[in-house]
Amino acid sequence: MPMNAPASNPADLFTETAFTRKKRRTEMLAQGLFGTMTLAMVIPLALILGYLAYKAAPLLSWDFLTTNPTHGMRKGGIWSALLGTIYLVVLSLCISAPIGVLAAVYLNEYAKDNWFNRIVNLAVVNLAGVPSIVHALFGLGAFVLFARLDRSILAASLTLAIMTLPVIIASTKEALASVPVSFREACWNVGATRWQTIQAIVLPNSISGILTGVILQVSRTAGETAPIMFTGAVFYRNIPEGNLFAYGIKDQCMALSMHLYTVTTQVTNAPEALPYAIAVTLLGTVLLINATAIVFRVWLRTRKKW
Amino acid sequence: MTILPPEPVRPPSSESASPKILIEDLRLSYGPKEVIHGISFYIEPNEILGIIGPAQSGKTSLLRCINRTIDFTASAKVSGIIKVDGMDVRQMRNVYELRRKIGMVAPLPVGLPLSIYENVAFAPRTSGMRKKSDLDGLVEKCLRQAALWDEVKDRLDSLGTKLSGGQQQRLTIARALSHQPEILCLDEFSIAIDPVTTMRIEEVLRELKQDMTIILVTNLVQQARRLAARTLFLWNGEIIELDTTEVMFSDKAKDKRTNDYVNGIFG
Amino acid sequence: MANAVRETPDTVASTRRTPRPRRGNLGILGERVIEVLIHLCGISAMIFVFAIFFFVFREGAPILRKLDLGRFFFTQTWYPTSLNTPRYGVGALIIGTFSVTVLAMLIAVPFGIGAAVFLSEFCGKKMKETLKITIELLAAIPSVVWGFIGLTVLNGVIQKVFNVQVGLNVLNAAILLALMSVPIMVSIGEDALKAVPDSYREAGIALGCTKWQLIWRLLLPAAKNGLLAAVLLGVGRAVGETMAVLMATGHSVNIPHSIFDSVRTLTATIAAELGETAEGSDHYRVLFLIGILLFTMTFLVNLLADFAVKGIRKK
Numbered sequence: 001m002p003m004n005a006p007a008s009n010p011a012d013l014f015t016e017t018a019f020t021r022k023k024r025r026t027e028m029l030a031q032g033l034f035g036t037m038t039l040a041m042v043i044p045l046a047l048i049l050g051y052l053a054y055k056a057a058p059l060l061s062w063d064f065l066t067t068n069p070t071h072g073m074r075k076g077g078i079w080s081a082l083l084g085t086i087y088l089v090v091l092s093l094c095i096s097a098p099i100g101v102l103a104a105v106y107l108n109e110y111a112k113d114n115w116f117n118r119i120v121n122l123a124v125v126n127l128a129g130v131p132s133i134v135h136a137l138f139g140l141g142a143f144v145l146f147a148r149l150d151r152s153i154l155a156a157s158l159t160l161a162i163m164t165l166p167v168i169i170a171s172t173k174e175a176l177a178s179v180p181v182s183f184r185e186a187c188w189n190v191g192a193t194r195w196q197t198i199q200a201i202v203l204p205n206s207i208s209g210i211l212t213g214v215i216l217q218v219s220r221t222a223g224e225t226a227p228i229m230f231t232g233a234v235f236y237r238n239i240p241e242g243n244l245f246a247y248g249i250k251d252q253c254m255a256l257s258m259h260l261y262t263v264t265t266q267v268t269n270a271p272e273a274l275p276y277a278i279a280v281t282l283l284g285t286v287l288l289i290n291a292t293a294i295v296f297r298v299w300l301r302t303r304k305k306w
Numbered sequence: 307m308t309i310l311p312p313e314p315v316r317p318p319s320s321e322s323a324s325p326k327i328l329i330e331d332l333r334l335s336y337g338p339k340e341v342i343h344g345i346s347f348y349i350e351p352n353e354i355l356g357i358i359g360p361a362q363s364g365k366t367s368l369l370r371c372i373n374r375t376i377d378f379t380a381s382a383k384v385s386g387i388i389k390v391d392g393m394d395v396r397q398m399r400n401v402y403e404l405r406r407k408i409g410m411v412a413p414l415p416v417g418l419p420l421s422i423y424e425n426v427a428f429a430p431r432t433s434g435m436r437k438k439s440d441l442d443g444l445v446e447k448c449l450r451q452a453a454l455w456d457e458v459k460d461r462l463d464s465l466g467t468k469l470s471g472g473q474q475q476r477l478t479i480a481r482a483l484s485h486q487p488e489i490l491c492l493d494e495f496s497i498a499i500d501p502v503t504t505m506r507i508e509e510v511l512r513e514l515k516q517d518m519t520i521i522l523v524t525n526l527v528q529q530a531r532r533l534a535a536r537t538l539f540l541w542n543g544e545i546i547e548l549d550t551t552e553v554m555f556s557d558k559a560k561d562k563r564t565n566d567y568v569n570g571i572f573g
Numbered sequence: 574m575a576n577a578v579r580e581t582p583d584t585v586a587s588t589r590r591t592p593r594p595r596r597g598n599l600g601i602l603g604e605r606v607i608e609v610l611i612h613l614c615g616i617s618a619m620i621f622v623f624a625i626f627f628f629v630f631r632e633g634a635p636i637l638r639k640l641d642l643g644r645f646f647f648t649q650t651w652y653p654t655s656l657n658t659p660r661y662g663v664g665a666l667i668i669g670t671f672s673v674t675v676l677a678m679l680i681a682v683p684f685g686i687g688a689a690v691f692l693s694e695f696c697g698k699k700m701k702e703t704l705k706i707t708i709e710l711l712a713a714i715p716s717v718v719w720g721f722i723g724l725t726v727l728n729g730v731i732q733k734v735f736n737v738q739v740g741l742n743v744l745n746a747a748i749l750l751a752l753m754s755v756p757i758m759v760s761i762g763e764d765a766l767k768a769v770p771d772s773y774r775e776a777g778i779a780l781g782c783t784k785w786q787l788i789w790r791l792l793l794p795a796a797k798n799g800l801l802a803a804v805l806l807g808v809g810r811a812v813g814e815t816m817a818v819l820m821a822t823g824h825s826v827n828i829p830h831s832i833f834d835s836v837r838t839l840t841a842t843i844a845a846e847l848g849e850t851a852e853g854s855d856h857y858r859v860l861f862l863i864g865i866l867l868f869t870m871t872f873l874v875n876l877l878a879d880f881a882v883k884g885i886r887k888k
Contacts (some may be wrong), residue, residue, distance in 0.1 A: 037687030106615025118340035123619035129875035131813025137864040141628035190429035222713020305419040434596035
């Protein structure tokens, strides 16, 4: 309310002056502007998803998922690529999740605040920022050539594992930090060692947060292309259909993300719906895993123990 | 300025009752800031020693020095001698054994996010007790000692964090007793609970005195008067006075500040 | 003292202690082992950062003896496969990366910060949750899918809307990169705005500020470090992005004169050519050298972002 409003008539306090009207208008303008900016990100998402699904519809079926590509990848399904992606994700996670969780335990529970640990933290941040193609070069130089793993599922998974590591560390750290310090002190006071405290109190009460982070990471790993291009994924490989154990860890494999890239850019005369169908499968997998993690997280919030 | 205890500190071997805890010239600093300026005193076995003093005078830090949880504060620096049963705490390699000797009750009740049973069984388990029957007996004994058994005996499986504040504080005490300590430190335990519960716990403490040595840090001077045999007045990291509770709470106290504090003139 | 009423005297009043149990040696040993493991894993990130630098450098270093670094950085001719005189000038590639990144940021920064402001200042709780989840999903879309969208959808849209011949160009890639880096900007930016104490807002409202003035004069300046970090992290992401730019830039070595020109970036060059080079050849080593260049660039950007974030925490 402006100071110079005549106070004689109390009703004036409630009528709009030119000043308050202007104020209200700018307020609405601001809200509208920022709201539009937000919507500008949300709407493309919906539009794109809808468009992709529409284009892919003719091809999507259960058979599409469970048969191998044929006729130079112009016909058939995506089974070998789908299975390859599953192998890569599972194996890389088996490597990065334990290391990442233990690293986060170190940083959150053991590390004192000194220059050394500040460097370690900085390393985590920077590892997260290394471009995926540089990870690919590293995987090629270190695992494929130096460690003589050749181009294999193992080499590709190791590369992916190192790429996902910092994100798992970050999300686990956050989960660990949400356990109150007073719990730890109570345990120390009765003579529990650090590890006993972590094992009995800290981990059980943060495990769900840790899992959410790991699940989210699954979805990101599934979509990565660059790091596996030169370390283990190939354009085409034929495997028996319906056998979940068709790949060995020293084999090369196909992967959904790579398959999408190949079909889009290298294969000529592919049916129009094919790349769309691959994209939708990949996207569907990723978003489904993501949604699971989000639902899991929301559900967790409802059952806190303190 | 250090005022020595009224009696000279006896060397541990001079009498059969050697002091349970002996502290000599203890200094503690957090970074550049010294918060305890060289204090010395001793505690007899099976004694209740009251420690009173305004906030920020170093009471909690003192307790944390004794059970060495001060180690977890990276910036803390301790010097001087702290002896428990004649052994120098600061030279001890097995601090976990030391902490099991000392029960510690924090100002705010902390129920661990475990069942009530597991809250109490936690410490014995970590020290290697595995047999169910032993644990059952111990849990019941500790909960009874903490005057909580009757209220929770039918729901030992429910979460300790869901108890009321007063119940949680008694659970904390039960947990502190669960590793059968010889020394029990209570740090302003009544801060978060109602007067009735406080009186019940005080009753419990009088009984526990037969089994153990008790250090009672309290913000309620009258509580020290009710329970403690001797009372120590700590102010700004220095001992202003240490004497029998009768002397401290009478006008015979040597230092005027003691008089003022116990009469509520400052602090 | 009320010693009389004790229900089970033998348990309550017992003064003798049961002998203190001891932990088994196996338990203590196990704990030592796991703590060593934790410490090892703890420093793994540092080891990996060094390892990345070491192995990429190891493959790329031998070429340094043959290569004139001045020509490498400042000439624009990239003819790695020429039989007689292969030329490795990454000038055009650097400019390509630079142009795409800058345009992407010009698009992303206003939208990212705007959305962050909307989320933290205008939204109700329910709406905020929904929007955050949507933005999280936006972040989850794999880069190869973005590339595909650029190639199929955006390509046609740009051709039609701007009436140009080629839709695979700087603008296309920049729009994709903007959409990809906006989620991280929103989440960091929102954190930064949340960190501004409420007393600022209350003081502003008490003085009769409009919401507009409040945001412009108080909140944005107060949160500027965090917002800077948000932008820098977006830049880091945009510089390092590979698949999307590989598919959407048009992939021609070119110094762009308008946003409708095709370009090629550092990352895309590695991705496209590494598969076709012989291991140990000059071309192969030069690609690793580009990798080192990228590593260094993103390292610096992330370092800056980290300092900016530390700035808000200290306050």
